[in-house]
Amino acid sequence: MSIQFGIFFQGVNYSTVWNAPESGSQTEFESFRRVIQTAERGLFTAFFLGEGLRLREHLGHLHDLDVAGRPDGLTQLAALAAITEHIGLVATQNTTYNDPVDLAHRLQSLDVISGGRAAWNVVTTDNAWTGANFRRGGYLDHADRYRQAGDAIDIARKVWDARALAGPTAEIAPDRRADRWGAAPAPFHHELRHYDVDAAGSLPGSPQQHPILFQAGDSPDGRDFAAKYAEVVFSAHGTFDDAKEFAADIRARTVAAGRPADDLKIFPGQEFIVADTLGEVDDKVRWVREHQITPQTAVAFVEALWGTDLSDHDPDGPLPTFDPVQHETGETRGAGFRAQKALDTANQWRALSESKRLSIRELVIEIGTRRGFAGTADSIADELVPFSREHVVDGFNITPWLVPSGLDDIVDKLVPALQERGVYWTEYPADTLRENLGLRPPLTRRGDVPATGGADVTARVETPARV
Ligand SMILES: Cc1cc2nc3c(=O)[nH]c(=O)nc-3n(C[C@H](O)[C@H](O)[C@H](O)COP(=O)(O)O)c2cc1C
Numbered sequence: 001m002s003i004q005f006g007i008f009f010q011g012v013n014y015s016t017v018w019n020a021p022e023s024g025s026q027t028e029f030e031s032f033r034r035v036i037q038t039a040e041r042g043l044f045t046a047f048f049l050g051e052g053l054r055l056r057e058h059l060g061h062l063h064d065l066d067v068a069g070r071p072d073g074l075t076q077l078a079a080l081a082a083i084t085e086h087i088g089l090v091a092t093q094n095t096t097y098n099d100p101v102d103l104a105h106r107l108q109s110l111d112v113i114s115g116g117r118a119a120w121n122v123v124t125t126d127n128a129w130t131g132a133n134f135r136r137g138g139y140l141d142h143a144d145r146y147r148q149a150g151d152a153i154d155i156a157r158k159v160w161d162a163r164a165l166a167g168p169t170a171e172i173a174p175d176r177r178a179d180r181w182g183a184a185p186a187p188f189h190h191e192l193r194h195y196d197v198d199a200a201g202s203l204p205g206s207p208q209q210h211p212i213l214f215q216a217g218d219s220p221d222g223r224d225f226a227a228k229y230a231e232v233v234f235s236a237h238g239t240f241d242d243a244k245e246f247a248a249d250i251r252a253r254t255v256a257a258g259r260p261a262d263d264l265k266i267f268p269g270q271e272f273i274v275a276d277t278l279g280e281v282d283d284k285v286r287w288v289r290e291h292q293i294t295p296q297t298a299v300a301f302v303e304a305l306w307g308t309d310l311s312d313h314d315p316d317g318p319l320p321t322f323d324p325v326q327h328e329t330g331e332t333r334g335a336g337f338r339a340q341k342a343l344d345t346a347n348q349w350r351a352l353s354e355s356k357r358l359s360i361r362e363l364v365i366e367i368g369t370r371r372g373f374a375g376t377a378d379s380i381a382d383e384l385v386p387f388s389r390e391h392v393v394d395g396f397n398i399t400p401w402l403v404p405s406g407l408d409d410i411v412d413k414l415v416p417a418l419q420e421r422g423v424y425w426t427e428y429p430a431d432t433l434r435e436n437l438g439l440r441p442p443l444t445r446r447g448d449v450p451a452t453g454g455a456d457v458t459a460r461v462e463t464p465a466r467v
Contacts (some may be wrong), residue, residue: 002425004044005039008047010404016400017402023402032049033083034404036087037286039087042407056127066388073092074093084117089119089433096124096148104201106200111210112206117431118432119232142221146221156195157443158199162201164205170247187200207431212450213229215232216235232267233267235269236268238268250264265394267395268393269399273372273416274410275376288401290365302320302364314359317360323343
């Protein structure tokens, strides 16, 4: 089985070093162009943009390593579609603040103009400061966010299916006039908690029928949501044992949702640090971590676990002597940091910092050092072979620690090493993202729906066994 690669172009988070001499801009098109064209040269399956609609806040302050703004994802991907041919274009878009009919139309537009390469990474966005940007104000609680996300996907699928189910489309009308089309798409009605819509999609589908649905969110609700709706899960479980456990869990949930276990592809986010020789690995890792973990980032990282302001703590001094405060801190990726887990983790960190005599910053660097793959191209390729052999992942979403040159070593050295081991393809198998991922047709288009007919869209897309 081929391991696939996606690239996760980070806009926020300390994973990407933006302050080195060789760092590019996070807003100039040149950075995006260089990264996506390198990824396509390396036969990557997908190019992935995160979404942050507001600069990240932590206890009322901006993070020092967060980039100062970034362009809208769908706009960016439309431009990138024009300079690429095969790579998938994944837009992270949240379901909490977007209007689903409008969002579905924009995603389908990207899918059509890219010839069937678009995907939607469905996120619910879990922070109040982003909510403050929107007129509805605040943000929904956790369970409500996932309920709303399910509604949003149901609606999006109706938009995407409408034209195809309405009968012959503009393709058969030589002059493309609407009055020569076949039956018009039937409007559908769908009620959400915050509003209800009467809508009809208007675009014919792309060659892959629907944009691919990715999902990122790791709580039990998040996993069930992925199992029910998603086609690719962007997980946070990238080490072998963790990935194996996650694969067993998510596949069981997928089967429980009435789908084949392999219907949901697994792509953990992961970082790769490729050195020329084994002797250089430690130095390179050290350089990366020291640039990623500034003193302020180190304190913010510990604050996220402790749940309270630690600005009076010296980053070069010891961890707090008191226990974590048990509430959410507003950190973007909150799931790993909640409640009872916090005390266990704090105790592990204390033991580690005491045994190795580490300061706060050294501890955070040490924890980060155990993340990701670091080695030569050959040593990393050897580590990746079991992931393929035991099929614990379908691919990795690589977060480059440097933009725009951070993929060069991966494409020029790691990809050939994987190809030599027979676990990476040597050409794109197809033109659409759905085919490259080896996915079945969309859940609402698997044979129980006639190709033409234009009747009751709502009834068909809500067939329970399907979604
Ligand atoms: C790997 C990963 C990537 C994420 N990327 C984003 C993102 O780009 N934008 C965003 O608003 N939320 C992002 N999220 C947050 C999720 O949408 C979700 O709100 C959060 O994880 C809380 O849900 P959970 O408790 O199910 O994990 C991401 C989450 C994960 C696990």
